[in-house]
Amino acid sequence: MSHQHCHDYARSHAMAGAGLPQIEPGMPVPAGTGLTRRSMLLRTLGLGVAVYGGGALAGAQRLEAAINDALGQHRVVVSVFVDGGWDNLSLLAPFGLEADLARLRPNLTTSIDRAKAVPLDLDPRLSWHPAAAGLRALYDDPAMGVAIAPAIGYDDANYSHFTSRHFWETGTTEVNGRTGWMGRYLDRVGSPDVPIQGITVGGSLSPSLATGKVPVSAIWKVDGYDYWIPGAWGPNADAGNGALRHLAAKKSGDRWLDQARLTTGAAFGLLDSVRATKPVPASGAAYPTIQSQFVTGLRDTARLLSTRVNGSALPIRCVGLRAHGGYDTHSAQEPSFSENLKITADGIRAFWQDLAARGEDDRVVMVVWSEFGRRPAENGSAGCDHGAAGTAFVIGRQIKQGLIGEFPGLQAAGSTGSGLMQDGNLRATSDFRGLYAALLEQWLGTGADGIIPDAAKFARPGLI
Amino acid sequence: MASSRSSRSPKLGRAGAQRLLWRAGTGPGKGDLRHFGSMTVDGAVDQLLHPKKKRLTGPAPSGAFLVGGNFAPADEWGHLHLLMLDRMVRSTDPLGERMTLVLHDWFGVSQSGSDVQHMPAHIALLRNGWRGSFRKLLKRITVDPSMLMFLGGTSNRMGAPNENYARELMELFTLGADRGAYSESDVRELARCLTGWRNDWGQNAGAYNFRFDPAFHDAGKKELFKGRSWKVSGRLGWEDAVDAVVDHPMHATFVAEKLWSYFIPTPPSPPTVQELARTYRRSGEHLLPVVRAILRHRRLHDGDSMVIPPAVWAAGLLKARGRGIDTEAWTWRLADAGQMLGQPPSVAGWDDEAWLSTSAYSARWGIAIQAAGVAPLKAADYDGMRETPSEAIDRAIAFWGNPEIAPPHRKALSRVAAHKWPGHGPLDKYGSEAAFNATRQNTLRQVLVAAPDFQVC
Numbered sequence: 001m002s003h004q005h006c007h008d009y010a011r012s013h014a015m016a017g018a019g020l021p022q023i024e025p026g027m028p029v030p031a032g033t034g035l036t037r038r039s040m041l042l043r044t045l046g047l048g049v050a051v052y053g054g055g056a057l058a059g060a061q062r063l064e065a066a067i068n069d070a071l072g073q074h075r076v077v078v079s080v081f082v083d084g085g086w087d088n089l090s091l092l093a094p095f096g097l098e099a100d101l102a103r104l105r106p107n108l109t110t111s112i113d114r115a116k117a118v119p120l121d122l123d124p125r126l127s128w129h130p131a132a133a134g135l136r137a138l139y140d141d142p143a144m145g146v147a148i149a150p151a152i153g154y155d156d157a158n159y160s161h162f163t164s165r166h167f168w169e170t171g172t173t174e175v176n177g178r179t180g181w182m183g184r185y186l187d188r189v190g191s192p193d194v195p196i197q198g199i200t201v202g203g204s205l206s207p208s209l210a211t212g213k214v215p216v217s218a219i220w221k222v223d224g225y226d227y228w229i230p231g232a233w234g235p236n237a238d239a240g241n242g243a244l245r246h247l248a249a250k251k252s253g254d255r256w257l258d259q260a261r262l263t264t265g266a267a268f269g270l271l272d273s274v275r276a277t278k279p280v281p282a283s284g285a286a287y288p289t290i291q292s293q294f295v296t297g298l299r300d301t302a303r304l305l306s307t308r309v310n311g312s313a314l315p316i317r318c319v320g321l322r323a324h325g326g327y328d329t330h331s332a333q334e335p336s337f338s339e340n341l342k343i344t345a346d347g348i349r350a351f352w353q354d355l356a357a358r359g360e361d362d363r364v365v366m367v368v369w370s371e372f373g374r375r376p377a378e379n380g381s382a383g384c385d386h387g388a389a390g391t392a393f394v395i396g397r398q399i400k401q402g403l404i405g406e407f408p409g410l411q412a413a414g415s416t417g418s419g420l421m422q423d424g425n426l427r428a429t430s431d432f433r434g435l436y437a438a439l440l441e442q443w444l445g446t447g448a449d450g451i452i453p454d455a456a457k458f459a460r461p462g463l464i
Numbered sequence: 465m466a467s468s469r470s471s472r473s474p475k476l477g478r479a480g481a482q483r484l485l486w487r488a489g490t491g492p493g494k495g496d497l498r499h500f501g502s503m504t505v506d507g508a509v510d511q512l513l514h515p516k517k518k519r520l521t522g523p524a525p526s527g528a529f530l531v532g533g534n535f536a537p538a539d540e541w542g543h544l545h546l547l548m549l550d551r552m553v554r555s556t557d558p559l560g561e562r563m564t565l566v567l568h569d570w571f572g573v574s575q576s577g578s579d580v581q582h583m584p585a586h587i588a589l590l591r592n593g594w595r596g597s598f599r600k601l602l603k604r605i606t607v608d609p610s611m612l613m614f615l616g617g618t619s620n621r622m623g624a625p626n627e628n629y630a631r632e633l634m635e636l637f638t639l640g641a642d643r644g645a646y647s648e649s650d651v652r653e654l655a656r657c658l659t660g661w662r663n664d665w666g667q668n669a670g671a672y673n674f675r676f677d678p679a680f681h682d683a684g685k686k687e688l689f690k691g692r693s694w695k696v697s698g699r700l701g702w703e704d705a706v707d708a709v710v711d712h713p714m715h716a717t718f719v720a721e722k723l724w725s726y727f728i729p730t731p732p733s734p735p736t737v738q739e740l741a742r743t744y745r746r747s748g749e750h751l752l753p754v755v756r757a758i759l760r761h762r763r764l765h766d767g768d769s770m771v772i773p774p775a776v777w778a779a780g781l782l783k784a785r786g787r788g789i790d791t792e793a794w795t796w797r798l799a800d801a802g803q804m805l806g807q808p809p810s811v812a813g814w815d816d817e818a819w820l821s822t823s824a825y826s827a828r829w830g831i832a833i834q835a836a837g838v839a840p841l842k843a844a845d846y847d848g849m850r851e852t853p854s855e856a857i858d859r860a861i862a863f864w865g866n867p868e869i870a871p872p873h874r875k876a877l878s879r880v881a882a883h884k885w886p887g888h889g890p891l892d893k894y895g896s897e898a899a900f901n902a903t904r905q906n907t908l909r910q911v912l913v914a915a916p917d918f919q920v921c
Contacts, residue, residue, distance in 0.1 A: 380624015
């Protein structure tokens with residue numbers, strides 16, 4: 001009963017946006033208490049026991065989410081797209097299936113140092129590629145949860161990079177969709193004037209973030225994001241900035257002109273958010289030292305998430321990043337596969353170290369995905385062609401470690417329980433739309449209907 | 465009668481010429497708006513299609529980054545991009561440069577993923593080939609070293625096919641995905657047809673000696689488009705493969721729609737697609753008459769705006785300023801804006817939607833500053849000079865080569881120009897009217913080209 005009471009309290013005060021009486025904007029974290037601002041808040045409200053003592057009670061979770069919303073500390077999804085279709089059978093190599101590997105991959109498998117490939121305890125047929133050590137370290141970290149989908153995809157696999165990626169970005173297998181799955185989530189819960197709510201850092205806008213209504217943004221890097229005019233300052237420069245914002249707010253009915261204006265408005269809106277960030281001290285996270293937009297994107301994302309303006313977090317909800325390198329390894333898969341995978345995996349691990357050091361890790365979930373897996377049978381050019389089911393990871397402090405669907409094995413089509421389809425590609429044992437629906441419902445606290453078409457059709461993995 | 469004739473072939477006018485030159489060229493250069501503006505649509509299009517002379521005019525490239533005064537596209541990183549941008553700025557065949565860019569997007573070969581030494585020849589192949597037969601061009605592209613490397617053509621051999629080129633040949637280059645034009649089995653069969661190309665590798669030479677080697681070719685029987693009326697079978701080779709996809713009945717409509725999409729942002733009506741497809745077939749698969757029909761289409765002239773690609777936008781600003789390539793900053797500035805030439809983001813080419821993101825906008829802001837190319841005005845430049853708001857606006861417009869400015873855009877400039885120097889006193893932040901006017905002019909210059917309305921045409 002008390003949970004219900006607490007929830008009502010939070011809703012009437014926090015969710016209505018009326019602010020929270022005991023915490024004033026700008027109030028610092030109490031020095032030396034070891035309390036985060038948020039736990040401080042919960043205690044001040046006398047609700048600490050209700051929330052933490054209540055464990056997994058949905059009411060308590062909703063309360064926590066409501067309080068965080070009031071503080072701008074939204075729950076965040078970071079989507080990492082691995083471009084080109086990463087070779088899932090190297091990433092998690094099925095060394096436990098010797099006979100199948102000898103038949104399908106007599107040469108390609110030998111490029112992996114088996115002595116360093118550690119079997120996955122949840123399915124010892126599969127072993128971690130040595131270059132994925134960063135991901136494995138997160139998996140082994142008791143404070144973290146990593147859910148692995150070893151054969152994720154959809155029925156009637158499409159072998160085009162562009163079509164299959166489009167499906168994953170838009171959260172549907174319709175070819176004509178324009179908005180991304182995270183974009184539709186933002187259209188539901190986002191704000192009409194905070195473009196930072198959906199952001200790509202270190203590149204151009206991730207299509208998953210494409211919205212129909214609310215603004216979203218992309219930025220190369222936080223430092224240096226400015227709209228400075230040489231030889232202009234004071235009222236004249238302000239007038240220039242104001243004239244562009246004013247023009248940006250007008251509608252013409254001409255689609256691309258309006259898009260250009262929206263973008264200009266979003267660019268200045270993003271400036272308002274980014275201006276508030278200050279360089280943050282290094283957290284000690286061991287990011288790869290190579291020049292990489294992905295690494296820049298991870299580092300700056302952590303910085304943006306830990307920024308506080310008058311005590312409030314920036315209202316970031318969804319982040320879209322692209323993993324380091326390209327994975328379309330039709331030929332000469334090595335050494336590029338290992339090199340790119342290592343930077344991607346090490347970067348992801350450093351990002352989580354960074355978030356943990358800054359106390360932001362419990363409000364972030366990351367999903368790492370690729371448009372498809374590769375063909376189990378290698379081709380003749382030390383690579384492999386486009387395949388069907390692939391591998392995805394869901395990573396977070398709050399994520400329940402486990403498998404999403406099983407690895408179906410590599411038996412040729414026709415035999416009972418065969419893992420391969422008629423065309424020799426891996427059969428999917430989970431659907432990406434079920435994964436998205438689970439993230440929406442279990443993590444973001446909103447129904448998947450209206451965001452994922454036919455959401456009811458897809459089984460949800462238990463993520464949290 | 466005369467009036468009905470003139471309504472069928474109206475004069476383009478300056479605004480019409482501006483749109484056509486941004487869509488089908490690289491933006492208006494000096495005198496272009498007057499010249500093309502006084503012509504009819506058909507006359508202007510024909511002049512773009514058949515320029516009298518093809519040469520380079522205007523400021524030659526300069527700067528310490530050049531190698532012996534020239535670009536070194538096969539050796540120096542970024543020089544291919546600069547070379548292409550230089551031609552976009554200086555060529556008297558702007559449609560030719562634009563079509564080079566169209567085909568560079570269409571075929572999507574990137575220097576990362578091939579071998580940079582072969583890229584200049586690849587780009588030249590596109591530039592020299594687009595006015596001829598598409599079938600011939602496609603055959604040359606299929607066995608062009610850059611393409612053979614980029615999509616695994618020389619690692620595709622008998623008994624061990626690599627499907628990369630076969631798939632993209634149909635999906636991206638000739639037939640299109642999700643139209644039911646081909647099956648997965650066709651991808652595999654087509655890959656077999658294309659086997660047999662090889663190259664050697666040398667420590668210093670890189671990839672060289674590209675050749676067809678019958679010993680590596682799968683000479684067996686193949687079946688393409690099985691069960692369809694346009695099926696082809698037999699001991700097919702790589703040229704048969706190209707013929708099969710070009711002869712495919714869905715190819716001409718694919719070309720019509722794809723080519724249209726480069727010039728007009730809203731899709732063509734089904735009858736227009738059919739008409740363009742017929743034009744293409746009647747000409748023996750030439751792109752030029754299709755381009756002519758699209759450029760003359762009223763939807764181009766009367767319809768919605770289109771985003772100006774970042775490289776075209778930068779080239780156009782340089783033309784407007786009468787400047788050449790004098791810094792290699794154009795590599796990273798355009799990479800940030802989303803268009804590094806010689807390096808499309810994927811084999812599907814550039815994603816136009818990415819050209820309008822906040823990150824691309826911020827890069828365009830920097831491009832405007834770079835293109836201005838002169839030090840900002842100072843108080844001394846305005847000593848003893850008065851300037852009314854409308855004079856200030858005219859001056860900024862003249863700075864950028866007198867483009868046509870639509871009313872909402874002009875109104876934004878007026879909002880800036882309307883500010884007046886408050887006179888000496890506590891309200892003055894500048895110290896003098898001259899300093900005020902200089903900063904106002906600097907602001908106007910930037911606002912003019914950074915305005916959203918100037919990113920589209």
